[in-house]
Amino acid sequence: MRKITFVLTLLSAVAGAHSAWAAVSPEQAKQLGNNLTPVGAEKAGNKAGTIPAWTGGIQRIPQGFKQGGHYPDPWAEDAPLFTIDASNYQKHAEHLTPGQIALFERYPESRKMVVYPSRRSALYPQGIYDETQANATRVKLLDSGNGFTGTTGGFPFPIPQNGLEVIWNHLTVYKGDTYATSWSQAPVTTRGDYNLVEFDYEYDFVYGNQSKSPEQRQDNLLFYFLQMVQAPPRLAGSILLVYDYADQVKQPRKAWTYNPGQRRVRLAPNVAYDNPGTAADGLRTNDDFFMFNGATDRYDWELIGKKDIYIPYNAYKINGPDLKIRDVIRPGHINPEHARYELHRVWHVRASLKSGTSHIYKTRDFFLDEDSFIVHVADKYDNRDELWRVDELHSYTYYDVPFLAPGVEVHHDLNAGRYIALSLRNEEPSVYQPIQRSPADFRPDTLRNRGRR
Template sequence: MKLNKTLFISGILAATLASGSAYAAVSQQEADKLGNSLTPIGAEKAGNGDTIPAWDGGMTSSPSGYKNDGIYINPFPDDKELFRIDQSNVDQYADKLSPGQVKMIKKYDDYFIPVYKTRRTAAYPQSVYDLAKENSTKTNLIPSGNGMENYADGIPFPVPQNGLEVIWNHITRYRGGSVTRNVGQVTPTADGNYSVVRFQDELTWRVALADYNPDEDQNVLFYFKQAITGPARLAGNVLLVHETINQVKEPRRAWVYNAGQRRVRRAPQVAYDGPGTAADGLRTSDNFDMYNGSPDRYDWELVGKKEMYIPYNSYELVDRNLKYDQIVKAGHINQELTRYELHRVWHVRATLKSGERHIYATRDFYVDEDTWQASVIDHYDGRGELWRVAEAHAMQFYDHNIPWYAIEVLYDTLSGRYIALGLTNEEENPYQFGVERNSREYTPAALRRAGTR
């Protein structure tokens, strides 16, 4: 089956668009498509008869040469670039790109999109598949859409009926239960000069805590701690977040430890369009992980589904033989190191509600069907001008069956600057999955213990 040039809309999606937003779980008949015509988390299992292959279970084993050390090697070293999209042919491929991608190509002579063979490598643990099937018939959005009923873990809406359900799938997608990572962030000037800010991130889902109690903190989705480890002028500052599900009922709980003052303070600014940590004004709090936090300030429209060239299997960007100087360039990252493939994505448009405030008036999300990860997001300002373009360079953490990002990049097309975060090439112990955590490690009292220079 080959998609038409613009949109593919399933029967359930067509019914939803015709009748307005739906907030009910799907029928058993729809749920039974999971693992049959749909993958276990809701993507179309079939290919398009041309360039997108059928999903065959994804990449569930590590390539030869991987040492089980968290240093990920490219499982497809012999793949060659098929063609590239640049200023000479961008109009020919514009229907399979976002307006932001097109703008980047037209803005920079050396910005291009290298296209490779499509490989549907996404795979999750069986427990994630089981939860998706279970959630499909029982999990509902609450009437406001700002929270969920009958939900504890996993993909809540594998057969989405509206745009907000797609976004909740992105927010809640599996990232290993409990993980620690050491990563770098850069904010180059327009001429390419930069310094590296280093972070140690801890992300633990409530259900993954060693002392998990289903009767406590039921409105919390996960706990997040971020310590700055360099440079020296910032080292020791720590952010702690208790991510609540319904953030209208109970706003995100956030605290910061300032190493210079040796004080812990509440941090209500760590939400929505509050400034991102050490981001030089180049991202908002809700730009982290492409998008995070409460969706209550926007109206969400499910535009449809389309084929699109998105960053995928981006193993070159985690190559330990590379230095950051080889990745970070003026205006954009080194596109020679990137890889794009044709995949199907859900297109969701967020429009700022009347009376609400945010620096982004409109956001267009393109969410990979195989992972529920946002792959590309175009951000528009209050004048309707395309402002920032986010790209997530995805990869499969094949030793743990976890799709995630190699790096995220957010381009400011007006200033000519950008922010790249999640860099690991020069970091020690970049990722550790399955780290055992307790709830006491995510209390404000624990911040001071973590915040040492």
């Protein structure tokens, strides 16, 4: 592990020392689909046999699945291997992040991880695999690193050479095409009380959209994002519209809000960086959403290496309809009885705040599942270099689309003893509902017609 970490760190330093960011060679790219998976993960399992080989991801759709509805658990018959809690976490410390350890120490009576067999279920459409293969030799970071050129779909850097390339894979991971979904957000008090904020969403993921040809995708545009608040009444009717871009030097994020009381649409330049997230009670920033999103320019990105970590995965139960939201929420953290953890190889990327810039997080350690490049755990440090917040993403595979989907997302504040849970879909009838939309449907001047008083 020390040798791997040293080599990867050296590669990161060498790449960062040059103003031009080069793609990998054709010889390196030939590893994709051979000893590497089509998206660049190691196809083989680990030496200990505790992580299996990737064999194509989940290939079966369980009985009872209905298009657009909840996803039945294909691994429901798996029995837990063991449980990690405050009494034994030190024995497993090599496979835990500092933030996960801190949660055991902060909540010794209630925090635990129920560990299951590792299932490498992540998979993506063949079109994503094809574009990813081509990207390996044609995509380059911009000189600033705050964007890339050379593609409109697929993982841009399947064989990453530095931390920025890894994080750009997370920022552009395939999350479906054009669809609607609904979920709730719960800012939870120290006693476990909460008031739900209910949202409807529409997404048009222009980058990588499998219903559009590469020629139909607008160059540089990543996605359109529409967030509509349905409850509580004091917030209902509020709308947020966001355009995000790959080359954020050429075109920074655009955002607008609609206030139903004023019946006005306004530019919203603060929907970025460490400004507070929507109705989050100060428990997450805008760029905490989906574990990290938006511009990369305020941080230096270091590729630390890979390691085997227990992360939330195949979390069908905690995202499923058999539970109510009240079954998920508990004081301090979500109900550990319903969470599933597995051992997976992860990329470890460290973001360190650049001199002359500002953010409430001085350092952020991101742990990205190698089969999807999605951040599953994030440890965040304040400006005193003290561990402050710990985030976990409970993912599961939408096997009909297909992609590894972000499920319940939890942001813990160790100091306040509080947390916020996002993407609570347990009581929603629909999970992924394809819709027909055009760019005209995401114009700022349409927000007033969508909103309500």
